[in-house]
Amino acid sequence: MQPDLERARGVAQLLRALPQETAAPYDFREFQHRAQHRTRATRGQTLAAGALLTLMVIAVSVRFFAPAPPAAAPPWVANTAALAPEARSALMEHWLASLPQEPAVVHLGTRAAVTGLEDRIAQLDDLLSAARAAGEARSQLQVLQQERVRLVGTLVQVRYAETLADDSL
Amino acid sequence: MTRLAQTAVAEEVLAQACAGDETARAALYAALASPTLTLIRRMVGQRCLAEDIFQDTMMIFFERLPQYRREAPLGAWLRQIAISRCLMYLRSPWRRARAYLEVADLPCTAAAVLVTPGYRGEAIDVERALASLPPTARAVVWMFEVEGYSHQEIAHAFGRSVSFSKSQLARAHARLRAWFEPQENATSCNLT
Numbered sequence: 513m514q515p516d517l518e519r520a521r522g523v524a525q526l527l528r529a530l531p532q533e534t535a536a537p538y539d540f541r542e543f544q545h546r547a548q549h550r551t552r553a554t555r556g557q558t559l560a561a562g563a564l565l566t567l568m569v570i571a572v573s574v575r576f577f578a579p580a581p582p583a584a585a586p587p588w589v590a591n592t593a594a595l596a597p598e599a600r601s602a603l604m605e606h607w608l609a610s611l612p613q614e615p616a617v618v619h620l621g622t623r624a625a626v627t628g629l630e631d632r633i634a635q636l637d638d639l640l641s642a643a644r645a646a647g648e649a650r651s652q653l654q655v656l657q658q659e660r661v662r663l664v665g666t667l668v669q670v671r672y673a674e675t676l677a678d679d680s681l
Numbered sequence: 682m683t684r685l686a687q688t689a690v691a692e693e694v695l696a697q698a699c700a701g702d703e704t705a706r707a708a709l710y711a712a713l714a715s716p717t718l719t720l721i722r723r724m725v726g727q728r729c730l731a732e733d734i735f736q737d738t739m740m741i742f743f744e745r746l747p748q749y750r751r752e753a754p755l756g757a758w759l760r761q762i763a764i765s766r767c768l769m770y771l772r773s774p775w776r777r778a779r780a781y782l783e784v785a786d787l788p789c790t791a792a793a794v795l796v797t798p799g800y801r802g803e804a805i806d807v808e809r810a811l812a813s814l815p816p817t818a819r820a821v822v823w824m825f826e827v828e829g830y831s832h833q834e835i836a837h838a839f840g841r842s843v844s845f846s847k848s849q850l851a852r853a854h855a856r857l858r859a860w861f862e863p864q865e866n867a868t869s870c871n872l873t
Binding site: 527529532535 | 684706707714715718719739740807811826
């Protein structure tokens with residue numbers, strides 16, 4: 513044990529006897545220059561990291577919290593303005609029938625709007641059938657028909673927005 | 682003790698440096714830079730790496746200088762900053778892996794790189810022996826044997842147990858003894 517202790521002391525003495533560095537690696541002016549350079553680099557890295565983080569937060573927000581895209585009618589709807597309400601409604605319903613039953617990504621708000629519109633159109637269909645069966649006046653039927661066309665047009669806008677959102681994924 | 686902890690600085694110069702005077706700070710730098718770099722080199726080994734940590738240490742030193750409360754000698758305060766920076770480096774996992782590859786796998790070659798040019802005779806052997814140690818063991822043996830830290834203080838600095846400090850020191854001693862007793866354990870290198 514004693515020889516080990518002495519050897520340890522000997523090692524410690526050798527380590528303590530190691531010489532110092534003879535000079536500073538560079539002078540104070542160079543130190544300041546390097547310090548400024550490093551501070552700028554660190555600040556740049558911090559800014560870059562902050563910008564990256566901000567972009568990521570924005571991307572996530574847009575992906576998950578952005579409202580459904582604003583409704584806009586398909587371009588061909590504008591060309592049907594001169595058509596009779598029945599013909600216009602038939603064209604729009606044909607386009608709606610060509611769409612898949614469910615969009616690729618279901619937005620709850622949009623889906624509720626679609627379901628509500630489809631329900632109201634179905635109610636109007638019932639009213640129109642009943643009115644025709646009851647022999648209601650033509651003007652009364654036209655009012656119901658125009659309302660139905662308006663609802664179908666709104667439904668086209670909402671479904672069109674859904675297809676645009678799907679395409680952007 | 683190394684020269685760093687014992688370095689004396691005139692009170693007037695220190696007060697001016699704390700107030701931000703550039704001339705006084707340059708004087709402090711001239712007095713403290715060399716022993717600081719020596720300490721860091723002993724702790725981490727390679728000179729280029731030591732210069733990098735040295736720059737960090739001195740930047741922190743001057744940044745915090747107005748907050749220096751004179752509870753310890755200035756050199757001891759700077760030594761604490763330097764050792765803290767060295768241990769941050771040693772604790773970093775990817776840097777530890779790099780140091781392992783550079784030093785532990787090739788002790789003889791690494792030792793040759795680590796030796797300070799201009800040293801003569803026995804100092805070269807001692808420095809090679811120190812360089813042959815794994816980085817953590819080298820830091821522990823230096824802190825304990827030269828800087829005068831206790832096992833508790835080393836354990837606290839590394840965030841490990843006292844047993845860790847003791848075992849690292851024992852292994853370091855064993856390797857250093859083997860280095861200086863080549864007739865019993867031929868691990869040394871004949872570098873000319």
